[in-house]
Amino acid sequence: MKKGQLLISILIVLGSINSACATNASGPRPPLAFEIPDTELPLSANGPYEYSKIYKLDYIDPQRDNREVSISIYYPSIDDQPDKRGAPFPLIINDHKMANKFGPHLASHGFVVVGIKRIDTGPWDESLINQPLDYVFVLNQLAENPPEDLKGIIDTNHVGVWGYSFGGRNSLFLTGARVDPNYYLNLCKNPENSEIDYEESTIKSMCGPYENWDEFIQTAGQELVEGEDGLWNPITDQRILALIPMSGKGEWLFGQKGLAAADKAIMITAGTNEGTRYEEGYRIFEELGSSRKLFISFIEQGHMMINSQRPNDQMSHLAIAFFSYYLKGKEEYSQYFSEDYVSQIEGLAWGWYE
Numbered sequence: 001m002k003k004g005q006l007l008i009s010i011l012i013v014l015g016s017i018n019s020a021c022a023t024n025a026s027g028p029r030p031p032l033a034f035e036i037p038d039t040e041l042p043l044s045a046n047g048p049y050e051y052s053k054i055y056k057l058d059y060i061d062p063q064r065d066n067r068e069v070s071i072s073i074y075y076p077s078i079d080d081q082p083d084k085r086g087a088p089f090p091l092i093i094n095d096h097k098m099a100n101k102f103g104p105h106l107a108s109h110g111f112v113v114v115g116i117k118r119i120d121t122g123p124w125d126e127s128l129i130n131q132p133l134d135y136v137f138v139l140n141q142l143a144e145n146p147p148e149d150l151k152g153i154i155d156t157n158h159v160g161v162w163g164y165s166f167g168g169r170n171s172l173f174l175t176g177a178r179v180d181p182n183y184y185l186n187l188c189k190n191p192e193n194s195e196i197d198y199e200e201s202t203i204k205s206m207c208g209p210y211e212n213w214d215e216f217i218q219t220a221g222q223e224l225v226e227g228e229d230g231l232w233n234p235i236t237d238q239r240i241l242a243l244i245p246m247s248g249k250g251e252w253l254f255g256q257k258g259l260a261a262a263d264k265a266i267m268i269t270a271g272t273n274e275g276t277r278y279e280e281g282y283r284i285f286e287e288l289g290s291s292r293k294l295f296i297s298f299i300e301q302g303h304m305m306i307n308s309q310r311p312n313d314q315m316s317h318l319a320i321a322f323f324s325y326y327l328k329g330k331e332e333y334s335q336y337f338s339e340d341y342v343s344q345i346e347g348l349a350w351g352w353y354e
Contacts, residue, residue, distance in 0.1 A: 091139070109324070161242075183255030271301030
């Protein structure tokens with residue numbers, strides 16, 4: 001699903017943490033060693049790499065009415081230059097808020113982290129389609145036209161996606177799940193049939209596309225909406241291997257049939273005090289077709305837990321473990337997001353929490 005070509009202007013500003021380490025730029029280098037601390041959340045500790053940031057890269061997608069897509073990039077570096085020890089590094093694509101919050105930590109563990117700008121709201125309108133397409137578009141651009149300084153640094157064949165709230169919804173699209181229009185339209189027509197008791201305002205928001213359905217499917221385009229069995233074709237890419245949708249929504253769009261098409265490694269998380277969002281997150285988890293899925297509850301945490309230190313440390317630990325296992329093949333990291341391990345961490349629970 002290739003969309004568009006690299007545009008014009010690239011504004012690169014490097015913001016780096018200086019390092020006293022020396023490097024030899026010739027030839028491949030083994031990754032830096034990370035000595036795992038003997039602590040409750042060992043992977044919440046910074047990794048062995050320093051990092052730099054490209055603050056702004058601008059693209060235009062001519063296949064979507066010249067839609068502007070801008071990104072920032074965090075990457076392992078040394079002395080203001082990409083650190084080639086262990087390169088290429090797997091790519092993690094987020095919205096810019098998640099990238100700014102967790103990008104430095106992920107980069108310190110040997111990942112390249114991209115944040116897509118101007119997708120910091122999640123209305124139920126054409127954004128439902130355009131935002132997931134932005135992720136695929138950015139992946140194609142970085143694979144085909146990476147920044148000159150990052151050539152050979154980004155591994156675009158091993159890609160993860162990490163999203164929170166509306167970003168969790170975007171992540172859900174990218175799992176390979178497929179929109180089930182009949183399921184969605186029937187629920188918006190008869191919301192009393194929902195097994196989750198949503199507030200009227202939430203239903204009104206989720207049914208925005210229902211009220212303007214013809215415009216919505218026109219935005220999506222025939223290539224997407226004309227799938228088999230009445231389902232839409234998925235918005236994803238085979239290079240996306242692992243995803244962490246956190247506190248997201250979207251079950252009404254996919255239903256059981258659409259979610260059954262998800263086939264990637266997926267870690268669903270939600271706070272037990274998030275009300276219907278927690279209920280929906282677990283329902284999504286149950287309906288996902290992937291055999292590599294897990295659900296982790298953040299006990300007594302609400303939707304704004306993203307701004308609290310303890311949940312942030314837990315998220316960082318889980319993300320490093322999950323992405324290192326699925327994108328780097330580090331089998332020893334699987335223990336750090338296993339049922340046995342998660343069940344021992346105060347404030348977390350494996351699966352549904354009563």
